[in-house]
Amino acid sequence: MARLSNRFAAVQRLSLLGLAAAPALVLGGCANDRGRFPSLAIRPAERAFYQAQPAPAAATPAQPAPIPADATLTQRLAALETRAREADARFVALVPEVTRTVSRARGAATGSETWNLAQVALARLESARSDTAIALADLDQLAVETQIAAVDKPGPDAANVSNARDSVAARVAQQDSVLAQLKG
Incomplete structure (x- = not known):
C-alpha cells in the first residue's frame, strides 16, 4: 500500500510541475523573435501577378428563389424544371473552358500548376x-409524394412529375458523361 501511495504522490508532483510549466510553454509562443521568420505580407511580385490576372467570374451563381410552401404542384414542378434548366445551361457554358484547361494539363505532373488549374476547372464543372x-x-x-398521393386520389400528377424527373435525370446523365470524358 505504501508503494502505491508513493507512486500516487510522484504522479501528483509531476502533474503539478506540468501545470506550472504550461503557462511558460504557452507564453513562449508569443515571443517577439520576428527576425527568424519571413513575413506573410504580399510581396511586390505577388501584387503585380494578381493585378495582371483577369477578374474571376462569379464564384457561385445566385441561389434560386425558394419555392413557396403553398405553391401548387404545377408551380413546384415548373420551378424545379427551371432550376435544372438553368443549372444545365451553366454546365454547358463551362464545358469549352474546362475542356481547354484539361487538354493543356494532359500529361502534366500531378501537383503542377497546369494540373492544379485543371482540377479547379473540373471542380467548377462538378459544382454546376x-x-x-x-x-x-x-x-x-x-415524385414520391405524388405517387403516395395517387394511391388515394389517382390522377395525372404522378405521370407529370415522373416525366419531368426523367428529363432532368437525362440531363444529369449527360453531364456525368461529359465529366467522365474529361477525367478519362
Whole structure:
C-alpha cells in the first residue's frame, strides 16, 4: 500500500510541475523573435501577378428563389424544371473552358500548376452538375409524394412529375458523361 501511495504522490508532483510549466510553454509562443521568420505580407511580385490576372467570374451563381410552401404542384414542378434548366445551361457554358484547361494539363505532373488549374476547372464543372442533381433530388422527392398521393386520389400528377424527373435525370446523365470524358 505504501508503494502505491508513493507512486500516487510522484504522479501528483509531476502533474503539478506540468501545470506550472504550461503557462511558460504557452507564453513562449508569443515571443517577439520576428527576425527568424519571413513575413506573410504580399510581396511586390505577388501584387503585380494578381493585378495582371483577369477578374474571376462569379464564384457561385445566385441561389434560386425558394419555392413557396403553398405553391401548387404545377408551380413546384415548373420551378424545379427551371432550376435544372438553368443549372444545365451553366454546365454547358463551362464545358469549352474546362475542356481547354484539361487538354493543356494532359500529361502534366500531378501537383503542377497546369494540373492544379485543371482540377479547379473540373471542380467548377462538378459544382454546376451538382446544382442539376439537387433539382433532380427535389424532383425525386416530389415524385414520391405524388405517387403516395395517387394511391388515394389517382390522377395525372404522378405521370407529370415522373416525366419531368426523367428529363432532368437525362440531363444529369449527360453531364456525368461529359465529366467522365474529361477525367478519362
